[in-house]
Amino acid sequence: xxxxxxxxxxxxxxxxxxxxxxxxxxxxxxxxxxxxxxxxxxxxxxxxxxxxxxxxxxxxxxxxxxxxxxxxxxxxxxxxxxxxxxxxxxxxxxxxxxxxxxxxxxxxxxxxxxxxxxxxxxxxxxxxxxxxxxxxxxxxxxxxxxxxxxxxxxxxxxxxxxxxxxxxxxxxxxxxxxxxxxxxxxxxxxxxxxxxxxxxxxxxxxxxxxxxxxxxxxxxxxxxxxxxxxxxxxxxxxxxxxxxxxxxxxxxxxxxxxxxxxxxxxxxxxxxxxxxxxxxxxxxxxxxxxxxxxxxxxxxxxxxxxxxxxxxxxxxxxxxxxxxxxxxxxxxxxxxxxxxxxxxxxxxxxxxxxxxxxxxxxxxxxxxxxxxxxxxxxxxxxxxxxxxxxxxxxxxxxxxxxxxxxxxxxxxxxxxxxxxxxxxxxxxxxxxxxxxxxxxxxxxxxxxxxxxxxxxxxx
Numbered sequence: 350x351x352x353x354x355x356x357x358x359x360x361x362x363x364x365x366x367x368x369x370x371x372x373x374x375x376x377x378x379x380x381x382x383x384x385x386x387x388x389x390x391x392x393x394x395x396x397x398x399x400x401x402x403x404x405x406x407x408x409x410x411x412x413x414x415x416x417x418x419x420x421x422x423x424x425x426x427x428x429x430x431x432x433x434x435x436x437x438x439x440x441x442x443x444x445x446x447x448x449x450x451x452x453x454x455x456x457x458x459x460x461x462x463x464x465x466x467x468x469x470x471x472x473x474x475x476x477x478x479x480x481x482x483x484x485x486x487x488x489x490x491x492x493x494x495x496x497x498x499x500x501x502x503x504x505x506x507x508x509x510x511x512x513x514x515x516x517x518x519x520x521x522x523x524x525x526x527x528x529x530x531x532x533x534x535x536x537x538x539x540x541x542x543x544x545x546x547x548x549x550x551x552x553x554x555x556x557x558x559x560x561x562x563x564x565x566x567x568x569x570x571x572x573x574x575x576x577x578x579x580x581x582x583x584x585x586x587x588x589x590x591x592x593x594x595x596x597x598x599x600x601x602x603x604x605x606x607x608x609x610x611x612x613x614x615x616x617x618x619x620x621x622x623x624x625x626x627x628x629x630x631x632x633x634x635x636x637x638x639x640x641x642x643x644x645x646x647x648x649x650x651x652x653x654x655x656x657x658x659x660x661x662x663x664x665x666x667x668x669x670x671x672x673x674x675x676x677x678x679x680x681x682x683x684x685x686x687x688x689x690x691x692x693x694x695x696x697x698x699x700x701x702x703x704x705x706x707x708x709x710x711x712x713x714x715x716x717x718x719x720x721x722x723x724x725x726x727x728x729x730x731x732x733x734x735x736x737x738x739x740x741x742x743x744x745x746x747x748x749x750x751x752x753x754x755x756x757x758x759x760x761x762x763x764x765x766x767x768x769x770x771x772x773x774x775x776x777x778x779x780x781x782x783x784x785x786x787x788x789x790x791x792x793x794x795x796x797x798x799x800x801x802x803x804x805x806x807x808x
Contacts, residue, residue, distance in 0.1 A: 377767065380446065380474045380499065381760035383415075384439060384492030385484025385512050386548070387431040390415040391442045392756030393449055393474070396525070396764050406525045406534050408764075412449035413757045416442060417594065428485060435491040443495065447471065463503070473503055478763025481509030481773065481799075482780025484548075489779035497775050508763040509773035511794050512754075513785055515762035516717040517542040517555055519747040522761035536713040536745060543697060545726075546718035547573035547596070550648050550693075552700055553785060555715075558765055559794045563786040564700045565646040572689055573598055573720045575650035579657050579685040583678060602723050605682035612725055615687050617732040624695060632677050634660050636688045644699050650689060657685050690726050694733035701739055713743045722752040772801040 376397045383390035393412040398405065418434040450471035453462050463473040479496035482489055493509070500507040524535040542553040542561075550572045552565040573596075580597025581589070584604055592600050606612055618624045625642055627635045636656045639649045660681060664673040673681070701711055714734070720726060727746055734742050751757060777799030787793035801807060 377476075377764060378451065378472060378474045379476055379478045379508075379760050379763050379767070380443070380450075381478035381510075381756040381763060382439070382443070382492040382496050383480045383512075383754055383756040383759045384435045384488050385480045385482070386488060386754060387418040387434065388415045388754045389417075389435050389438045389442060390754060390756035390759070391439070391446045392760045393446055394522075394757060394760035394764065395451065408522060408525045408761070410526065410757055411451065412446045413755060414442060414446070415755060428487070431485065432487050432491065435488055439491060439495055443499070450474070460504075474505060476500070476506040476508055476763065476767055476772075477503075478508045478510055478760050478767075480512050480515070480759050481777065482512065482783040484512055484779070484781065486779050486781045489781070493777070493779050501775065506767070506772045507775060507777075508766050508771065509777055509799065510759045510762045510766065511783060511785060512759075513544055513549060513551070514559075514561070514794060515758040516544055516546075517553060517561070517715060517785075518558075518762050518765060519717050519751050519758045520715050520745045521765070522758060523747050523751065536715060536743070539709075539711070540713040540715055541697070541700065541711050542715045542717065543693065543721075544718045545572050545693065545716065545720035547571055547577060547598075547720075549718060550650070551785075552646070552648075552697060554700075554704070558769055560787065561785040561793065562788065563784070565648055565696050567648040567650060569649055569651040572648070572650050572693060573718070575654050576601060576686065576689055576720070578654040579682075579689075582654065582657050582661055583682050583685065585678075596719070598720070599723070601682050602686055602725050605679060605686055606725055609724055609728070612728045615683050617729060617736065618691060619736045621695075624691060630680070630684075632680065634663075636660075636684045638688050638695070639692050641695075646696060646700055646703070648692065648696055650692065653685060653688055657681060686723075686725055687729070690729040691733075693726070694730050697730070698733060698737045698739065701742070711742060713745055715745045717747055717752060719753045721746050722749040770802055771795075774799045774801050774807070 376395060378395045381392045381394065391414060392410065394408060394410055396406060396408045416434065416438045418431050447465060450463065453470040453472045457472060461473050463471045465471060477496045477500045479492050480489060481493060496507060520536060521534045539554065539556045542555050544551050544553065548571050550567040551563055554562040554564050576598030577596060580601035584597060584601060588600060588604065589597065624638050627637055629635050636653065639652055661673065704711055716730065731744055734740055734744065780797060783797060784791050784793055787796065791797055
Protein backbone atom coordinates (compact mmCIF):
# COMPACT_ATOMS: atom_id res chain seq x y z
CA UNK A 350 0.00 0.00 0.00
CA UNK A 351 1.41 3.35 -0.99
CA UNK A 352 1.26 6.11 1.58
CA UNK A 353 1.97 9.53 0.10
CA UNK A 354 3.77 11.75 2.57
CA UNK A 355 5.01 14.24 0.03
CA UNK A 356 4.87 17.75 1.42
CA UNK A 357 2.85 20.41 -0.36
CA UNK A 358 4.75 23.25 -1.94
CA UNK A 359 5.43 25.85 0.71
CA UNK A 360 5.99 29.57 0.40
CA UNK A 361 9.45 30.90 1.25
CA UNK A 362 9.35 32.88 4.47
CA UNK A 363 12.86 34.28 4.45
CA UNK A 364 13.51 37.86 3.34
CA UNK A 365 15.47 38.81 0.21
CA UNK A 366 19.16 39.28 0.94
CA UNK A 367 21.82 41.46 -0.66
CA UNK A 368 23.57 40.01 -3.68
CA UNK A 369 26.84 39.72 -1.80
CA UNK A 370 25.14 37.56 0.80
CA UNK A 371 23.45 35.35 -1.78
CA UNK A 372 26.88 34.65 -3.24
CA UNK A 373 27.88 33.06 0.04
CA UNK A 374 24.81 30.84 0.18
CA UNK A 375 25.32 27.10 0.21
CA UNK A 376 22.68 24.63 -0.94
CA UNK A 377 22.75 20.86 -0.52
CA UNK A 378 20.54 18.22 -2.08
CA UNK A 379 20.27 14.56 -1.12
CA UNK A 380 18.24 11.50 -2.07
CA UNK A 381 17.65 9.23 0.94
CA UNK A 382 16.63 5.60 1.40
CA UNK A 383 15.26 3.84 4.51
CA UNK A 384 14.72 0.06 4.52
CA UNK A 385 15.63 -1.11 8.02
CA UNK A 386 12.37 -2.95 8.75
CA UNK A 387 9.15 -3.30 6.73
CA UNK A 388 8.79 0.25 5.37
CA UNK A 389 10.34 1.01 1.98
CA UNK A 390 11.04 4.76 2.07
CA UNK A 391 12.56 7.32 -0.31
CA UNK A 392 12.96 11.04 0.20
CA UNK A 393 14.50 14.03 -1.54
CA UNK A 394 15.55 16.91 0.70
CA UNK A 395 17.34 20.18 0.03
CA UNK A 396 18.87 22.51 2.56
CA UNK A 397 19.98 26.11 2.14
CA UNK A 398 22.45 27.78 4.47
CA UNK A 399 24.16 31.15 4.39
CA UNK A 400 27.78 31.44 5.44
CA UNK A 401 27.38 34.91 6.92
CA UNK A 402 24.45 33.71 9.06
CA UNK A 403 25.45 30.29 10.46
CA UNK A 404 22.11 29.86 12.24
CA UNK A 405 20.10 30.56 9.08
CA UNK A 406 18.92 27.27 7.58
CA UNK A 407 15.95 26.36 5.43
CA UNK A 408 15.11 22.80 4.41
CA UNK A 409 12.64 21.79 1.72
CA UNK A 410 11.16 18.32 1.39
CA UNK A 411 10.59 17.71 -2.32
CA UNK A 412 9.51 14.08 -2.01
CA UNK A 413 8.81 11.76 0.93
CA UNK A 414 6.93 8.54 0.35
CA UNK A 415 6.89 5.01 1.67
CA UNK A 416 5.38 1.63 0.93
CA UNK A 417 4.47 -0.42 4.00
CA UNK A 418 4.14 -4.19 3.94
CA UNK A 419 0.63 -5.41 4.74
CA UNK A 420 1.20 -7.61 7.81
CA UNK A 421 -2.33 -8.30 9.04
CA UNK A 422 -2.85 -11.88 10.16
CA UNK A 423 0.88 -12.72 10.23
CA UNK A 424 1.34 -12.17 13.99
CA UNK A 425 4.05 -9.61 13.33
CA UNK A 426 6.63 -8.76 10.69
CA UNK A 427 7.47 -11.75 8.50
CA UNK A 428 11.12 -11.20 7.41
CA UNK A 429 10.97 -12.96 4.00
CA UNK A 430 7.91 -10.95 2.98
CA UNK A 431 9.43 -7.69 4.26
CA UNK A 432 12.56 -8.37 2.19
CA UNK A 433 10.51 -9.21 -0.88
CA UNK A 434 8.55 -5.96 -0.45
CA UNK A 435 11.78 -3.95 -0.47
CA UNK A 436 13.09 -5.77 -3.52
CA UNK A 437 9.81 -5.29 -5.37
CA UNK A 438 9.26 -1.64 -4.53
CA UNK A 439 12.49 0.22 -3.77
CA UNK A 440 13.81 0.73 -7.30
CA UNK A 441 10.37 1.79 -8.52
CA UNK A 442 10.03 4.29 -5.68
CA UNK A 443 13.47 5.73 -6.43
CA UNK A 444 12.53 6.06 -10.10
CA UNK A 445 9.30 7.83 -9.14
CA UNK A 446 11.17 10.26 -6.88
CA UNK A 447 13.50 11.49 -9.64
CA UNK A 448 10.71 13.53 -11.22
CA UNK A 449 10.60 15.59 -8.01
CA UNK A 450 14.26 16.60 -8.07
CA UNK A 451 14.66 20.38 -8.51
CA UNK A 452 14.54 21.52 -12.11
CA UNK A 453 17.92 21.84 -13.74
CA UNK A 454 19.12 24.24 -16.43
CA UNK A 455 22.19 24.91 -18.55
CA UNK A 456 23.52 27.31 -15.91
CA UNK A 457 24.23 24.34 -13.65
CA UNK A 458 27.75 22.89 -13.82
CA UNK A 459 27.76 19.74 -15.90
CA UNK A 460 28.57 17.61 -12.85
CA UNK A 461 25.31 18.81 -11.24
CA UNK A 462 23.03 17.96 -14.19
CA UNK A 463 20.93 14.82 -14.35
CA UNK A 464 19.09 13.91 -17.55
CA UNK A 465 15.97 11.78 -17.20
CA UNK A 466 14.70 9.29 -19.78
CA UNK A 467 11.88 11.65 -20.76
CA UNK A 468 14.41 14.32 -21.67
CA UNK A 469 13.89 16.38 -18.52
CA UNK A 470 16.89 18.08 -16.94
CA UNK A 471 17.18 17.84 -13.17
CA UNK A 472 19.63 18.89 -10.49
CA UNK A 473 21.78 15.94 -9.43
CA UNK A 474 21.95 15.26 -5.66
CA UNK A 475 25.20 16.18 -3.90
CA UNK A 476 25.25 12.84 -2.08
CA UNK A 477 23.06 9.82 -1.25
CA UNK A 478 21.89 9.15 2.31
CA UNK A 479 20.88 5.65 3.40
CA UNK A 480 20.15 3.77 6.61
CA UNK A 481 23.15 1.56 7.39
CA UNK A 482 21.83 0.23 10.71
CA UNK A 483 20.60 -0.92 13.08
CA UNK A 484 17.85 -3.09 11.65
CA UNK A 485 17.12 -6.31 9.79
CA UNK A 486 20.33 -7.22 7.99
CA UNK A 487 18.98 -8.26 4.58
CA UNK A 488 16.49 -5.40 4.48
CA UNK A 489 19.25 -2.91 5.25
CA UNK A 490 21.41 -4.48 2.55
CA UNK A 491 18.69 -3.91 -0.06
CA UNK A 492 18.62 -0.18 0.63
CA UNK A 493 22.37 0.09 1.08
CA UNK A 494 23.15 -1.66 -2.20
CA UNK A 495 20.66 0.54 -4.06
CA UNK A 496 22.26 3.65 -2.55
CA UNK A 497 25.74 2.43 -3.48
CA UNK A 498 24.59 1.95 -7.07
CA UNK A 499 23.19 5.48 -7.25
CA UNK A 500 26.30 6.99 -5.67
CA UNK A 501 28.53 5.10 -8.10
CA UNK A 502 26.46 5.92 -11.20
CA UNK A 503 26.13 9.59 -10.26
CA UNK A 504 29.74 9.80 -8.98
CA UNK A 505 28.72 11.39 -5.70
CA UNK A 506 29.47 10.52 -2.04
CA UNK A 507 27.51 8.13 0.16
CA UNK A 508 26.51 8.75 3.79
CA UNK A 509 25.47 5.69 5.81
CA UNK A 510 23.10 6.90 8.53
CA UNK A 511 22.41 5.54 12.01
CA UNK A 512 18.65 4.92 12.14
CA UNK A 513 18.19 5.96 15.78
CA UNK A 514 20.36 9.06 15.39
CA UNK A 515 18.02 10.07 12.57
CA UNK A 516 15.00 9.71 14.87
CA UNK A 517 16.74 11.87 17.49
CA UNK A 518 17.53 14.61 14.96
CA UNK A 519 14.07 14.72 13.38
CA UNK A 520 12.88 17.74 15.42
CA UNK A 521 15.85 19.70 14.02
CA UNK A 522 14.58 18.90 10.52
CA UNK A 523 11.03 19.97 11.38
CA UNK A 524 12.21 23.24 12.92
CA UNK A 525 14.29 24.17 9.87
CA UNK A 526 11.72 23.30 7.20
CA UNK A 527 10.32 26.03 5.00
CA UNK A 528 7.04 27.25 6.36
CA UNK A 529 7.99 26.45 9.97
CA UNK A 530 8.49 30.13 10.80
CA UNK A 531 11.96 29.44 12.23
CA UNK A 532 15.33 30.42 10.83
CA UNK A 533 17.58 28.17 12.90
CA UNK A 534 18.16 24.49 13.64
CA UNK A 535 16.62 23.57 16.98
CA UNK A 536 16.71 22.02 19.51
CA UNK A 537 20.22 23.05 20.41
CA UNK A 538 22.56 20.52 21.96
CA UNK A 539 22.53 19.27 24.66
CA UNK A 540 19.08 17.73 25.06
CA UNK A 541 17.50 14.47 26.18
CA UNK A 542 16.07 12.09 23.61
CA UNK A 543 13.50 9.42 24.41
CA UNK A 544 13.46 6.98 21.50
CA UNK A 545 10.36 4.79 21.59
CA UNK A 546 9.41 2.36 18.84
CA UNK A 547 8.55 -1.25 18.17
CA UNK A 548 12.22 -2.22 18.17
CA UNK A 549 13.89 0.30 20.46
CA UNK A 550 13.37 2.01 23.80
CA UNK A 551 16.18 4.17 25.12
CA UNK A 552 16.85 7.45 26.84
CA UNK A 553 19.79 9.38 25.43
CA UNK A 554 21.78 12.36 26.62
CA UNK A 555 22.57 14.06 23.32
CA UNK A 556 25.55 16.39 23.74
CA UNK A 557 26.29 16.78 20.04
CA UNK A 558 25.79 15.35 16.58
CA UNK A 559 27.77 12.17 17.27
CA UNK A 560 28.05 12.47 21.05
CA UNK A 561 25.21 10.51 22.61
CA UNK A 562 25.22 8.73 25.96
CA UNK A 563 22.67 6.02 26.61
CA UNK A 564 21.23 6.75 30.05
CA UNK A 565 18.66 3.95 29.96
CA UNK A 566 17.66 1.16 27.59
CA UNK A 567 15.24 -1.74 27.78
CA UNK A 568 16.30 -4.89 29.56
CA UNK A 569 13.85 -7.02 27.62
CA UNK A 570 11.50 -5.81 24.88
CA UNK A 571 10.74 -2.40 23.40
CA UNK A 572 7.67 -0.49 24.53
CA UNK A 573 6.12 -0.57 21.06
CA UNK A 574 6.51 -4.34 20.82
CA UNK A 575 4.96 -4.83 24.27
CA UNK A 576 1.98 -2.61 23.47
CA UNK A 577 1.46 -4.52 20.22
CA UNK A 578 1.31 -7.72 22.30
CA UNK A 579 -1.18 -6.10 24.68
CA UNK A 580 -3.27 -5.01 21.71
CA UNK A 581 -3.27 -8.56 20.34
CA UNK A 582 -4.61 -9.78 23.70
CA UNK A 583 -7.14 -7.04 24.40
CA UNK A 584 -8.56 -5.87 21.08
CA UNK A 585 -11.68 -7.67 19.88
CA UNK A 586 -11.05 -9.90 16.88
CA UNK A 587 -13.19 -7.81 14.53
CA UNK A 588 -10.97 -4.78 15.20
CA UNK A 589 -7.77 -6.79 14.72
CA UNK A 590 -8.95 -8.18 11.40
CA UNK A 591 -9.85 -4.70 10.16
CA UNK A 592 -6.42 -3.18 10.83
CA UNK A 593 -4.11 -2.65 7.83
CA UNK A 594 -1.01 -3.68 9.81
CA UNK A 595 0.07 -5.36 13.05
CA UNK A 596 0.86 -2.18 14.99
CA UNK A 597 -1.83 -3.14 17.47
CA UNK A 598 -0.52 -0.73 20.10
CA UNK A 599 -1.66 2.14 17.92
CA UNK A 600 -5.15 0.69 17.56
CA UNK A 601 -5.22 -0.16 21.27
CA UNK A 602 -4.91 3.54 22.05
CA UNK A 603 -7.77 4.42 19.71
CA UNK A 604 -9.86 1.72 21.37
CA UNK A 605 -9.03 2.88 24.91
CA UNK A 606 -9.60 6.59 24.32
CA UNK A 607 -12.27 7.58 21.81
CA UNK A 608 -11.22 11.27 21.92
CA UNK A 609 -8.33 13.22 23.51
CA UNK A 610 -10.85 14.53 26.05
CA UNK A 611 -10.92 10.99 27.51
CA UNK A 612 -7.24 11.22 28.50
CA UNK A 613 -8.18 13.02 31.71
CA UNK A 614 -10.13 9.95 32.87
CA UNK A 615 -6.80 8.22 33.59
CA UNK A 616 -4.97 9.46 36.70
CA UNK A 617 -1.32 10.38 36.25
CA UNK A 618 0.67 9.64 39.46
CA UNK A 619 1.82 12.86 41.08
CA UNK A 620 4.78 11.30 42.91
CA UNK A 621 6.77 8.11 43.35
CA UNK A 622 4.59 6.98 46.23
CA UNK A 623 1.55 6.84 43.96
CA UNK A 624 3.52 4.74 41.49
CA UNK A 625 4.39 2.19 44.18
CA UNK A 626 1.00 2.00 45.93
CA UNK A 627 -1.40 0.52 43.40
CA UNK A 628 -4.81 -0.39 44.83
CA UNK A 629 -7.18 -2.85 43.22
CA UNK A 630 -9.67 -1.21 40.87
CA UNK A 631 -13.43 -1.76 40.84
CA UNK A 632 -12.93 -4.89 38.75
CA UNK A 633 -10.69 -6.42 41.42
CA UNK A 634 -7.31 -6.29 39.68
CA UNK A 635 -4.41 -3.94 38.95
CA UNK A 636 -1.35 -3.82 36.73
CA UNK A 637 1.89 -3.13 38.55
CA UNK A 638 4.32 -0.62 37.07
CA UNK A 639 7.69 -2.24 36.23
CA UNK A 640 10.58 -1.36 38.57
CA UNK A 641 8.36 0.95 40.64
CA UNK A 642 10.31 0.26 43.84
CA UNK A 643 13.75 1.20 42.54
CA UNK A 644 15.44 4.14 40.82
CA UNK A 645 17.51 2.17 38.32
CA UNK A 646 17.95 3.89 34.99
CA UNK A 647 16.59 1.12 32.79
CA UNK A 648 13.34 0.01 31.20
CA UNK A 649 11.58 -3.36 31.46
CA UNK A 650 8.24 -3.88 29.73
CA UNK A 651 7.74 -7.63 29.33
CA UNK A 652 5.74 -7.96 32.56
CA UNK A 653 2.92 -5.74 31.32
CA UNK A 654 1.64 -8.10 28.63
CA UNK A 655 2.01 -11.04 31.04
CA UNK A 656 -0.23 -9.29 33.57
CA UNK A 657 -2.75 -8.38 30.86
CA UNK A 658 -2.81 -11.99 29.63
CA UNK A 659 -3.37 -13.32 33.13
CA UNK A 660 -6.26 -10.93 33.75
CA UNK A 661 -7.90 -11.90 30.45
CA UNK A 662 -7.40 -15.60 31.22
CA UNK A 663 -8.90 -15.28 34.71
CA UNK A 664 -11.98 -13.56 33.30
CA UNK A 665 -12.64 -15.96 30.42
CA UNK A 666 -12.03 -19.12 32.47
CA UNK A 667 -14.00 -18.10 35.55
CA UNK A 668 -16.29 -20.69 37.16
CA UNK A 669 -19.47 -18.89 36.19
CA UNK A 670 -18.34 -18.78 32.57
CA UNK A 671 -18.64 -15.00 32.40
CA UNK A 672 -16.51 -13.22 29.83
CA UNK A 673 -14.95 -9.79 30.17
CA UNK A 674 -17.41 -6.96 29.66
CA UNK A 675 -16.77 -4.25 27.09
CA UNK A 676 -16.35 -1.73 29.91
CA UNK A 677 -13.70 -3.83 31.64
CA UNK A 678 -11.90 -4.59 28.36
CA UNK A 679 -11.76 -0.87 27.62
CA UNK A 680 -10.41 -0.20 31.11
CA UNK A 681 -7.79 -2.90 30.65
CA UNK A 682 -6.63 -1.18 27.45
CA UNK A 683 -6.25 2.09 29.37
CA UNK A 684 -4.39 0.33 32.17
CA UNK A 685 -1.90 -1.28 29.76
CA UNK A 686 -1.15 2.03 28.05
CA UNK A 687 -1.06 4.01 31.29
CA UNK A 688 1.33 1.54 32.94
CA UNK A 689 3.73 1.52 29.98
CA UNK A 690 3.76 5.30 29.71
CA UNK A 691 4.10 5.72 33.47
CA UNK A 692 7.23 3.55 33.30
CA UNK A 693 8.64 5.68 30.47
CA UNK A 694 7.88 8.90 32.32
CA UNK A 695 9.17 7.68 35.67
CA UNK A 696 12.60 6.70 34.30
CA UNK A 697 12.80 9.99 32.38
CA UNK A 698 12.06 11.97 35.55
CA UNK A 699 14.72 10.01 37.45
CA UNK A 700 17.26 10.82 34.72
CA UNK A 701 16.35 14.52 34.85
CA UNK A 702 16.70 14.50 38.65
CA UNK A 703 20.11 12.84 38.50
CA UNK A 704 21.35 15.31 35.90
CA UNK A 705 20.02 18.18 38.02
CA UNK A 706 22.01 16.82 40.99
CA UNK A 707 25.10 17.06 38.77
CA UNK A 708 24.30 20.68 37.96
CA UNK A 709 22.93 19.94 34.48
CA UNK A 710 19.58 21.51 33.68
CA UNK A 711 17.95 20.03 30.59
CA UNK A 712 15.72 22.44 28.67
CA UNK A 713 14.42 20.08 25.96
CA UNK A 714 13.14 16.51 25.90
CA UNK A 715 12.81 15.14 22.37
CA UNK A 716 10.48 12.16 21.97
CA UNK A 717 10.79 10.33 18.68
CA UNK A 718 10.14 6.93 17.11
CA UNK A 719 6.88 5.28 16.11
CA UNK A 720 5.33 5.30 19.59
CA UNK A 721 5.90 9.08 19.78
CA UNK A 722 2.93 9.42 17.42
CA UNK A 723 0.66 8.33 20.27
CA UNK A 724 -1.37 11.32 21.51
CA UNK A 725 -1.93 9.77 24.93
CA UNK A 726 1.85 9.48 25.43
CA UNK A 727 2.21 13.16 24.55
CA UNK A 728 -0.44 14.06 27.13
CA UNK A 729 0.98 11.71 29.76
CA UNK A 730 4.58 12.92 29.60
CA UNK A 731 3.52 16.57 29.67
CA UNK A 732 1.47 15.92 32.81
CA UNK A 733 4.28 14.03 34.54
CA UNK A 734 6.85 16.73 33.81
CA UNK A 735 4.50 19.38 35.14
CA UNK A 736 3.72 17.44 38.34
CA UNK A 737 7.35 16.53 39.10
CA UNK A 738 8.91 20.04 38.99
CA UNK A 739 10.06 19.85 35.35
CA UNK A 740 7.29 21.93 33.85
CA UNK A 741 9.90 24.22 32.27
CA UNK A 742 11.28 21.40 30.10
CA UNK A 743 10.12 21.77 26.52
CA UNK A 744 8.60 18.56 25.19
CA UNK A 745 9.31 18.20 21.47
CA UNK A 746 7.57 15.68 19.21
CA UNK A 747 7.99 15.47 15.44
CA UNK A 748 4.83 15.54 13.35
CA UNK A 749 3.04 12.19 13.36
CA UNK A 750 4.13 11.21 9.83
CA UNK A 751 7.77 11.82 10.78
CA UNK A 752 7.60 9.81 14.04
CA UNK A 753 7.33 6.48 12.25
CA UNK A 754 10.13 5.24 10.00
CA UNK A 755 10.63 7.51 7.00
CA UNK A 756 13.38 8.61 4.65
CA UNK A 757 13.10 12.33 5.43
CA UNK A 758 14.80 11.81 8.78
CA UNK A 759 17.53 9.78 7.05
CA UNK A 760 18.02 12.63 4.58
CA UNK A 761 18.34 15.17 7.40
CA UNK A 762 20.77 13.07 9.46
CA UNK A 763 22.77 12.57 6.27
CA UNK A 764 22.79 16.34 5.76
CA UNK A 765 24.12 17.00 9.26
CA UNK A 766 26.80 14.30 8.96
CA UNK A 767 27.81 15.43 5.46
CA UNK A 768 28.20 19.03 6.59
CA UNK A 769 30.27 17.83 9.55
CA UNK A 770 32.67 16.22 7.05
CA UNK A 771 31.66 12.56 7.21
CA UNK A 772 31.30 10.23 4.22
CA UNK A 773 30.88 6.45 4.01
CA UNK A 774 33.09 4.04 2.12
CA UNK A 775 31.35 2.25 -0.77
CA UNK A 776 32.63 -1.05 0.61
CA UNK A 777 30.68 -0.72 3.87
CA UNK A 778 28.15 -3.34 4.94
CA UNK A 779 24.85 -3.19 6.83
CA UNK A 780 24.93 -3.21 10.64
CA UNK A 781 22.25 -5.27 12.37
CA UNK A 782 23.38 -3.85 15.71
CA UNK A 783 24.95 -0.43 16.12
CA UNK A 784 25.08 1.52 19.36
CA UNK A 785 24.74 5.30 19.59
CA UNK A 786 26.83 5.49 22.78
CA UNK A 787 30.51 6.23 22.18
CA UNK A 788 31.29 4.43 25.46
CA UNK A 789 29.79 1.19 24.16
CA UNK A 790 31.78 -1.80 22.95
CA UNK A 791 31.44 -0.83 19.28
CA UNK A 792 32.35 2.82 19.95
CA UNK A 793 29.01 4.33 19.00
CA UNK A 794 28.19 6.15 15.80
CA UNK A 795 31.81 6.76 14.78
CA UNK A 796 33.17 3.55 16.29
CA UNK A 797 32.28 1.31 13.36
CA UNK A 798 34.46 0.92 10.28
CA UNK A 799 33.61 2.54 6.97
CA UNK A 800 33.71 6.25 7.80
CA UNK A 801 35.69 8.52 5.50
CA UNK A 802 36.75 12.13 5.99
CA UNK A 803 36.45 14.76 3.28
CA UNK A 804 39.94 13.74 2.13
CA UNK A 805 38.64 10.22 1.37
CA UNK A 806 40.71 8.65 4.13
CA UNK A 807 39.33 6.43 6.89
CA UNK A 808 38.54 8.19 10.17
